[in-house]
Amino acid sequence: MAQISAIRGMNDIHGQQAIAFDFVTETAQAVLQQYGFQSIRLPIVEKTELFCRSIGEVTDIVEKEMYTFNDRNNDSLTLRPEGTAGCVRAVIENGLAHNQIQKLFYMGPMFRYERPQKGRYRQFNQFGVEVFGLASVDADAELIALSARLWEKLGLENLELQINSLGSQESRAAYRDILVAYFEAHRAELDEDSLRRLTTNPLRILDTKNPDLKTLVANAPKLLEHLDAESIEHFEHLKNHLEDLGIDYVVNPNLVRGLDYYNRTVFEWVTTELGAQGTVCAGGRYDGLVEQIGGKPTPAVGFAMGIERLMALLIDQGVVPETSAQDIYMVLVGEQVQRPGMVLAESLRDAFPELRIQMNCGGGSFKSQFKKADKSGASFALVLGDDEVTQQTIVVKPLRTDQAQKVVAWDALVETLAQEFSEI
Structure with missing residues (x-):
């Protein structure tokens, strides 16, 4: 009888990897509790509409990567590709969002149909952190400080913080028109993927990994030069907080994130030690998402970190604790x-x-x-x-x-x- 193997891109975690996995999750929970966060447990399967409405129907995730199927009632369901949308749905449904401050974290598997490679799998685990009810920039800064403290507790080195501001929805829409006009004038230089994004999600062209487009993207109009006054002030205050905390950062004007719901602050912690999959933690502010999913207007900010990528980094840097021996x-x-x-x-x-x-x-x-x-x-x-x-x-x-x-x-x-x- 033929041996049954695991599904491609869905891996077992054992041995040193399991020790690293537990070290990441246990350390993260301890740090989050220091900052007053509480855990929330979310379903793995949600209605497909939730992700179409939140992530954006023209994003790569919704268009190409989701595991979607019809159940016996012919309802369209999806294995969650990320955690924020489900957490927003949960706080709305359970009456946790409106006129309240909620600091929540969750952990578990996510699913995306991608080409498996180191640090990118079809089933992967994430730690998600979400704050609801705070519009002020100190919430953004505290999340970044929290993540910086986590790297210190894990013993990780060589992580770079990149930050940017996407502005308000209105200023971003105006910038979108300017960006489209620029790329239309250079249409012949765009690759197939960028041509598709030009009509669906042009900001994602700025995040292209195609080296042939590096000069074209570098000369594109900068979003930071087209922000509204409030977003500029918000971003300046964020930088001030980070400098006060002694957290080094790099402003990356091409950091736009792949999800439609972000506004104002976006950030990523990146490394050069994992090849192409260098982002180990990413997030930002999404003040319009709660209302977009059906709740009352509620500011929010959060981040997610990839546990497998952190595991790989811990192992590569040789900082996995020895916990397997018996006493x-x-x-x-x-x-x-x-x-x-x-x-x-x-x-x-x-x-x-x-x-x-x-x-x-x-x-x-x-x-x-x-x-x-x-x-x-x-x-x-x-x-x-x-x-x-x-x-x-x-x-x-x-x-x-x-x-x-x-x-x-x-x-x-x-x-x-x-x-x-x-x-x-």
């Missing part, structure tokens, strides 16, 4: 040892909830169990045989030092191990 491995040899051995293991887990305690299951010789104990990376082996059960003792054997082993009574085991671990 204690229990070697159980004999006919009478399994039941008291399990009782002892549970009592130790009660006494030392911070320790990793592995009990040998499935039997095996004394020699084979000690090989497993050594391979586990444990600091100590606890050896229990029939004689020890009869005498209600256990052998405590250090595995990483030259110290001599000890024979300890069961009722003194917790105290002995507490002393041993305090000296490590």
